[in-house]
Amino acid sequence: MTADFNYTDALRRVSEEYLARNPRSMETSDRASAVLPGGTTRTTTFFAPFPPVLVAGQGSEIVDVDGNRRVDYLNNYTSLILGHAHPDVLERAMSVAGRGTAFSSPTEQEVLLAEVLVERVASVDQVRFTNSGTEATMAAMRLARAFTGRPVVARFEGAYHGTHDYTATPGAGIPDLIGDLMVTLPWNDIAGCEQRMAEVAGSLAAVIIEPVLGAGGVIAADHEFLAYLRESTSRMGALLIFDEIVTLRLHTGGAQAISGIRPDLTTFGKIIGGGFPIGGFGGREDVMALLHPTRGTIQWGGTFNGNPVSAAAGIETLEALTAPVIDELNRSGEELTERLDKALQSSGLPAGATGMGSLFNIHATGEEVTDHQAVRRADPELTELLHLGLMNRGYFLAPRGMGCLSTAMTSEQLDGLVDAVEDLVNSL
Template sequence: MSPLDAPRDPRNSDLEAALVEAREAYSAARPRSAAIHARAREVMPGGNTRTVLFYTPFPTAMVRGEGARVWDADGRDYVDFCGEYTAGLFGHSEHRILDAVKAAMDHGVNLAAVGENEGKLAALICARFPSVEQVRFTNSGTEANIMALAGARGFTGRTEVLAFRGGYHGGVFTFPVGVPTSPVNLPIPMRFADYNDAEGAARAIREAGDALAAVIVEPMQGSAGCIPATREFLIALREACTETGAVLVFDEVMTSRHGFGGLQQRMGVTPDMTTFGKYMAGGMSFGAFGGRRDIMAMFDGHRAGAMPHAGTFNNNVLSMAAGCVALGEIFDEAAAEALFARGEALKASVNAACARHGVAVHFTGTGSMLSPHFRPGPVTAPYKASVAEEQMRELFFFDMLAAGIYLARRGMVALMLPVTDADCARFVAAVEEFCAARKPVLAAA
C-alpha cells in the first residue's frame, strides 16, 4: 500500500487545528505587539535583531519588568520564567544592582582606562571556580568562547577543536543536530562527537592526537534542551585531554549558576579553561574566560609576543560595578544552593504532572534550568525533533502565555531569584492544565 493511501493519524490534523487556533488567539490579544513588529520589519530584517527572540506570527513586545514579572505592550502581565535565557538571574529591579549601576554612571560612563572594580570582580570569579586561576573579561559569552579557543590554539600551537553535536557556544559556534554547519560559524577546523558518549568522545580525542588544540563542551547543553552531561562523560573528556595535551574548555556561560563553583565544582571535574557570561554582571552585558595561569599567560601584556585581546567595553564601568555586587553580595553559596534546590523541585513537580496525565512530555535540566521534550524520558542526548514535536512545543508556548507564564519560545525555563514558591506552583498548574486540555493531540507516554 502506498504511504499516500495509508490512513492518516487524526491526532496530526487535530494538532494542526489546535495550533492554528492558538496562533489566532495569540495575535488577536496583541495588536500593539503586531504593530511594533510591522514597523520594525521596514528597517530591520525579520523585524528584530536577536534570532532567539524571533517567532511567528510576531514576537510579544515587552515594555516593563519588575521583580519576576513583565508587562507587554498590550498591557498583559506575566510571571517571567524565561529569565533572559539565564542572564536575568536577579530579576528586573534588584535595588542593590540598580544602585551600583547608578553610582557608576554618576562617575562617568566611558573612561578609557582600567578601574579598580575589574580586579575585584576577577578576584571574586577566581575564588569560586576551581579551574580559574586568572580571568579576562569580554562583552558576551560568544566572545568568551572565541577568546578561550584562540588562547587554547595559541598555547598548544595546534589548530583543530572538538565540539559536540547539539552544542551551542554562541552565535558563531552553533551545531544543532541534523543541520549543516552554519555559514555564520567561524572558520576554525572542527571535529565532532556525540554528547554523553564517553567512549566515543575519548576515542575521537585520542584519534585527533597532536592536531587537537581544544575540546569545548557544555556541562549541560542549553540550546539543545537542557540536557545534562553525565559525570562519566566529563571524566572521560578530562582523562583524554590530559593524555593528549588538548585544552579542555567548559562552556559554563549558562551552567555556572548551578552552584557556587558552577557545574564543574558540583560534578567534581576540573577543566583547563572555563567561559562565563549571562547573569554575572547583574544583567549588564558580560562575558569572561579564564583558566590555568600558564594558559592565560598567553594574554599577559608584560610578556613579549602576548596575544592581543581587544574590546572597547570589556571592562565597562557599568558591568564591572554591577558584577561586584551580583557575585560579591547577592549570589553567594547559600543563594546558589537554594536556587538549585528550587529548580530541582520544580522539575520533579512538572514531570509528575505529565506522568499523571499519561502524556509523552518530559522535562530535563539541572537546577534552575529546565526544558520540555515532547517524547518519553529520559532524554540524554540531543536530537532532531519531528514536525509534530515542534508543533507541540509551539502549542505549549502559546498556552503558557495565555496562562500568564512567559518563557523561551523553545520552552526553556531559567528561574530568577525573585521567583516565589507561589510562582512555581502557578507554573506547575499551567503545565497540568496543558496536559489535560491538550491530551488528545499529545503523544501517549
C-alpha cells in the same frame, strides 16, 4: 491521547488567541520589520508569529506593550538570576555609572569582579572580560589554539557557545575551511568520543563543553563522562574548556565545583553582568599568560571590555548569590522540574521535562531525553503549542521549552506554572 494526535487545530486556536492578546506587539513588530530583518536583532530569541514587545520588567514579572503581565521564566536566557531591576544591583550600577560609564584605562570595578571569580572558581587563576559570551568562547578557543599550537576544537552535538564562526553550525557564510577545524562529539558517549577524538588527536587544541547542555535541551553531563574528558584531553595534550556561561548559576564555584572536574579554561557571561552586557574567560595562569600585553603572544582588545557598570552590577549579583541562596534556588528548580515532568507525563501527551538545579526544559517527546538527538525528535507543533499556550496563560519560556528560576519568584508563581501546564494539556 496518542503520540500521533494531530495538534494543528489546537495550534491554530492558540495562535489566534496569541494574536488577539498582542495587537500592539504585532503593530510594533511590523514596524520593526521595516528596519530590522524580521523585526529582531536576535535570531536566537525570535519565534512566530512575533515575540511580545516588552516595556518593563520588575522582579519576576515582565510587561509588554499590550499590558500583558507574564512571569518571566526565561530571565533573558538565564542571565537575570535575581530577577529584573533588582534594587541593590541597580543602586550599585547607577552609582558607578554616575561617575562615568566607559574609560580607555582599567577601572577598579573590573578588578573587583575578577577577584570574585578567581576566589570562587577553583580552576581560575586569572580572567579577561569581554562584552558577550560569544566573544568569551571565541577568545578561549584562540587561546587554546595558541597554547597548543594546534588548530582543531571539538564541541558537542546540540551545544551552543554563541554565534561566532567557530561555534555556529557550518552553513551560509561559514567557509567549509572553518568546519574542517571543528569536530562534533556525541553527548555522554565515552566510546563515541574516544573514536572521534582519536581521529584528530595530533591536531586537537581543545574540547569545549557546557557541563549541562543548555540550548541543546538542559541535559547534564554524567560525572564519569566529564572525568573521561579531563583524562583524555590531558592525555592528548589538548585543553579542556568548560563553558559555564549558563551553569555558573548552579554553584558558587560553577558546575565544575559540583563535578569536581578541573578544566583548563572556563568561559563566563550572563549572571556575571547582573543584567548588563558582559562576558569573560579565565583559567590556568600559564595559559592566560599568553594574553600578557608585553610578554604574551595574543592581542585581545575591546572598546567596552570590562565595562565598569556591567562589572559593578555583576559584583552585586554574585555577592547576593551565597551558597545557601543558590542551594535554595536549585532545590526549588528541581522540585519544579519533577512536578512539570509528572504533569506532562500523566497528561498522555508525548511530553516531559528535564533539568538540573534552577534550569529546566519542557520537551514535546515521550522519549527519555538523554542527548540532543532525542530533543530533535520532539514534535515541533506540540513544542509550539506548549510555548504559545503558556504565553497566553502568562508564563514566558523559551520557544524550545527552556526555562530557569530567579530568586524573585514566589512559591505561587512556581505552583502557577505547574497549574498552567495542567490547564493547557487538559484543554487539548
